[in-house]
Amino acid sequence: MTHIDISKPILDKNDRLAQSNKELLREKKIFVLDLMASPGAGKTTAILATIEALKERFRIAVIEGDIASDVDAQKIKAAGVPAIQINTGGVCHLESDMIRHALDQLPLDDLDLIIVENVGNLVCTTEFYLGENAKVMILSVPEGDDKPLKYPTIFQTSKAVILSKTDTMPVFDFDYEAFERTVNSLNPKAPIFQLSAKTGEGIQQWAEWLANQVKHAQNAPDGQSLH
């Protein structure tokens, strides 16, 4: 009987490849946002609104993660932005090797910001480091104000929280104060952005926050970890 000591992160292989993604992206001065949410929360709509708000200031590309189809990548391409579709074929989250494969197909010398739309899922996406600078999540109003209590990890791993479809708040009796209280308790440092793609509410504030993150990362000295 032999005892073999390992003492390594289970996701060591994913993390090491993510770190190499990170180094490549830092060298190219590209900021990567990993956007996580449930299916139907409005990730693609929020990305389109973000592109519209920031396209004059940054060169943007999108990596779309879905189990199947390229409908999202088509929508992004229609907005005039390069988009790579990843089909996970059933896997419920993106992993760092999938991102690397997508990065290999993007014009990295001509980009400032890559938005990764992760597979619609509030659980699995949180555990996999892709090499991103920040994870941000979207919760949509119809999902309910109690979601931070049910899915705490995603709220804790997000650098900012977007509440989308805020124009529907009266219809769904969404208790914003209760929601804010729980999010603040789970993740006191994360700002909450209230967004409505329909009315345009909050898009400017969210876009400004993201723009500051991108500029901060681009101006950071080489070798400084931004993760």
Add this chain to the structure above:
Amino acid sequence: MHEMSIMQSVLDTAFSALEQSSETRITQIVLTIGEQTDIQEIPLTFAFEALKPNTPARNARLVIHMLTTRSHCDDCGIDFDHDRFSMICTDCGSSNISLLTGRELRIDALEADSESFESIDSDADPFADFLTDRPE
């Protein structure tokens, strides 16, 4: 569902450690999992049982140590246990805290030997099926 990916990573690490040793059979795998990961013991064990047949871990036992949440307060300096929903210091109320335990996803160690596998598959190459019929 992500427990399958997690367990596949555990087994990949275990098999490469086994290959570097002089042993042929894994008898035990020990993991440490923090409660702030959304990895649960039951689906993880299920994934282990589903993935281990026809591998060098087919006779192995899985041991999982679950860790609760503990943090250090960067303002008042204490270390404290707290529930995962309240990321503030229990003493001074500061939100300026650093997590000490709770986010672990670690493979600690293996036990391995060179005993034969149960007689029914004693002739099989322990890696053959695993390499050719690898699940997603």
